[in-house]
Amino acid sequence: MNEVLQKLSAIGIVPVVVINDADKAVPLAKALVEGGIPCAEVTFRTAAAEEAIRRMAQEVPELIVGAGTVLTKDQADRAIAAGSQFLVSPGLDPEIVEYCNEKGYLITPGTANPSDLNHAVKLGLEVVKFFPAEAAGGLKMIKSMAAAYTSLKFMPTGGISAANLNSYLEYNKIICCGGSWMVPGKLIDEGKFDEIVALCKEAVATMLGLEMVHVGINTEDESTAMALAERFNKLFNFPIDNHNSAVFASKGIEVRKQMFLGKNGHIAIATNYMDRAIKYIETMGGEFDYETAVEKNGKITSIYLKEEFGGFAVHLVQK
Numbered sequence: 402m403n404e405v406l407q408k409l410s411a412i413g414i415v416p417v418v419v420i421n422d423a424d425k426a427v428p429l430a431k432a433l434v435e436g437g438i439p440c441a442e443v444t445f446r447t448a449a450a451e452e453a454i455r456r457m458a459q460e461v462p463e464l465i466v467g468a469g470t471v472l473t474k475d476q477a478d479r480a481i482a483a484g485s486q487f488l489v490s491p492g493l494d495p496e497i498v499e500y501c502n503e504k505g506y507l508i509t510p511g512t513a514n515p516s517d518l519n520h521a522v523k524l525g526l527e528v529v530k531f532f533p534a535e536a537a538g539g540l541k542m543i544k545s546m547a548a549a550y551t552s553l554k555f556m557p558t559g560g561i562s563a564a565n566l567n568s569y570l571e572y573n574k575i576i577c578c579g580g581s582w583m584v585p586g587k588l589i590d591e592g593k594f595d596e597i598v599a600l601c602k603e604a605v606a607t608m609l610g611l612e613m614v615h616v617g618i619n620t621e622d623e624s625t626a627m628a629l630a631e632r633f634n635k636l637f638n639f640p641i642d643n644h645n646s647a648v649f650a651s652k653g654i655e656v657r658k659q660m661f662l663g664k665n666g667h668i669a670i671a672t673n674y675m676d677r678a679i680k681y682i683e684t685m686g687g688e689f690d691y692e693t694a695v696e697k698n699g700k701i702t703s704i705y706l707k708e709e710f711g712g713f714a715v716h717l718v719q720k
Contacts, residue, residue: 402554402576403507405486406528408465409440409556410576411680413608414566416584416601417469417558418443418453425589426453430461432594433584436601437681440465442489442579445476451483458484471508474500481506489558489579491532493517498524509556513537518550528554528576535560540569547574563607567673570608580604605681610673614718617647617655617667626656662693662705663714671720675701678717682706689717 402410409415416433418441420426426449433441443454445468457466467487468480474497477488481504488501493510501508502524511532512518521529531543534557538545543555557569558579569578583600620626626648633639633650642649648656661667672678679689679701693705693716705716 402527405465405507406509406576409487411676412438412440412465413570413577413674413677414438414583414604415467415556415558415577415579416441417579417581418584418589419446419581419586420449420453420589421447421586422590423449423452423456425592426456427460428592428594429584429589429597430457430464430466432597433601434461434463434684436583436598437605437684438583438601439463439684440467441584442467442469442487443485444469445472445480446470451479454480454485455483458486471497473497477501477504477506477508489530489556491530493520493529495520495524498526511558515546515549518546518553521553522550526553528556530579531555531557533559534569534578535565539565540572543569543574544572563604566604566608567610570674608673609678609681610720611670611678613668614671615649615653615655615669616713617657617661617663617669619657619660619663619666621660623658626658630654630656661714662716663709664712666712667705667714667716668710669716669718671718673720675704675717675719679704682717 416438443450454466454468457464465486468485469489471477471480471488471490480488488506488508491511493512498508498510509528509530511530512521555575556577561578561580562582566578569575583604584597588596630641630648630650633654634641639651646658688707690705690707694701695703702719703716705714
């Protein structure tokens, strides 16, 4: 898959932005990065779009900026010249797609039915937009079509919200979802970027579903570990579950039979999507120790952060 598409997949959400004033572009871009969604599809519906893309690309390079509602070759050229890293169109125009392919532009055209997907395959596309997602049949329609067009992946947009985001992202043929609920035009126009940061953080929290699942306590040996687990059992009636390397006192307390990572122990935090959680935490300034990564079927299922929190190591685990 194209590198930019891989990055968008790791982010999971692509804000679809309508911007009327190019002076709002940089503050908006910074708000998206701060909110943990470092990408944007700026629609070419307004006169300010081209300049907004240019300013975002130049002044906030950590943002992956693309152009949406690209309908003509001229718009494609202008968007790329302004700094757009990807192009999105509402429908599939073979002439525009072929033009972009010849120029080396990454384009994700809109599709809504099997005929569109057939054209997409012939044009050599990897990923297509599915638009308008909810109105065109939603996830059920995508699954039905993907069964026949196995080489394609999807970026649904249109009617996606916090309420249905994860139902889409759970399907492995969907790389990310486009939406505008975290970037409402009114807040952009009024310059309320702190509220946009909050909406972005809320969207990421909904997507990742980060939650603590257990605390690990380090002990020196098996007898000490068992004694501690039995104490939890006696006082709190937590059931004991003895394993090779640890004794669990309920599912939430893991007593290690030897000293392990972390001065005192570790905290396990689970997520819906490991790759996206890693990307988000790194965007927020966290650093992972990739030597601690545990993989299954080529995907990371557990990994520790480099830093300790109050004497506890922290590791991320896949739900």
